[in-house]
Every structure is written in C-alpha cells, then in structure tokens.
Amino acid sequence: MSDVLFAGVPVAEFEAAVQWYSDVFGRPADMVVHDREVMWRIAEAAWLYVLEQPAHAGHAIVSIAVPDLTATTASLAGRGIEVARHEVVPGAGRKATFLDPEGNALTFIEVIAGAPS
Numbered sequence: 254m255s256d257v258l259f260a261g262v263p264v265a266e267f268e269a270a271v272q273w274y275s276d277v278f279g280r281p282a283d284m285v286v287h288d289r290e291v292m293w294r295i296a297e298a299a300w301l302y303v304l305e306q307p308a309h310a311g312h313a314i315v316s317i318a319v320p321d322l323t324a325t326t327a328s329l330a331g332r333g334i335e336v337a338r339h340e341v342v343p344g345a346g347r348k349a350t351f352l353d354p355e356g357n358a359l360t361f362i363e364v365i366a367g368a369p370s
Contacts, residue, residue: 258299259292262313263306264355270303273353276332311356322347322363 264270267289274293275281282291282303289305295317319325326336326349337358340348346364353359 256298260295260299260301260313260315262301262303262315262353262357262359263309263311264303264353264357265305265307265310266354267303267305269354273334274301274303277329277334277351277359279328279332313357314360315358316348316360316362318362318364320363322349322361325349325361325363 262270262274271282271291278293280293283294283300284292286292286302286304290302291304292300292302295301301315326339329336329351334351336349337352338350340350342348344365346362348360348362350358350360
C-alpha cells in the first residue's frame with residue numbers, strides 16, 4: 254500500500270497550463286521539479302503534477318473530493334474558471350468538471366453524507 258498519491262497531467266502548452274492550474278488552486282505551484290514539471294499539494298498525502306509531455310496531452314482525468322461543491326465552483330468562477338459540466342450521481346453526490354486548456358478533465362466531487370466511499 255502506498256503512502257502518497259501523485260496524479261499527473263500531461264500538457265503540450267506548459268506555461269498556459271501552469272497559469273490555469275495556478276488560477277484553479279489560487280496559488281503558484283508548491284514545487285518546481287524542473288523547468289517543465291511543477292506540483293501542487295492537494296491534500297496531506299496527495300499531489301497533482303503538471304508536466305510538458307505533448308504526446309499525452311489532453312487525456313488526464315483527475316478527481317478531487319471537496320466538502321462543499323457549491324462553494325468550490327463559486328470560488329473557481331470568481332477566478333475565471335468556468336465549469337464544463339455539472340452532474341448529480343443519485344445516492345452518491347454531485348460533480349463539477351472543468352477542462353484545462355488542453356482538454357484534461359479536473360473534476361471536483363461532493364459526496365453525500367452516508368453514501369458509500
């Protein structure tokens with residue numbers, strides 16, 4: 254079993270992607286690995302990293318659980334980040350998916366209390 258999760262997002266336009274994720278998280282990257290890879294700490298043991306890898310750009314799917322999806326989407330909207338789609342998962346929760354400039358999907362999920370995890 255692992256102690257830390259690293260979720261990677263490959264991009265072709267590195268600078269544009271770094272700006273977009275900086276806007277999403279409301280801060281610059283927490284770590285610069287090298288000139289074409291940066292990382293944000295998302296939770297105590299979870300990191301999201303963006304790296305220049307054009308051949309794989311636009312195919313990442315990352316989901317992050319949040320306690321209040323309405324507040325999260327409102328905060329993102331205030332920073333100019335527009336939701337691509339909202340979904341309700343009956344008996345489980347709600348999701349809001351955002352697409353970065355490359356088409357990678359970043360989804361925020363609010364789990365309904367008592368729903369299976």
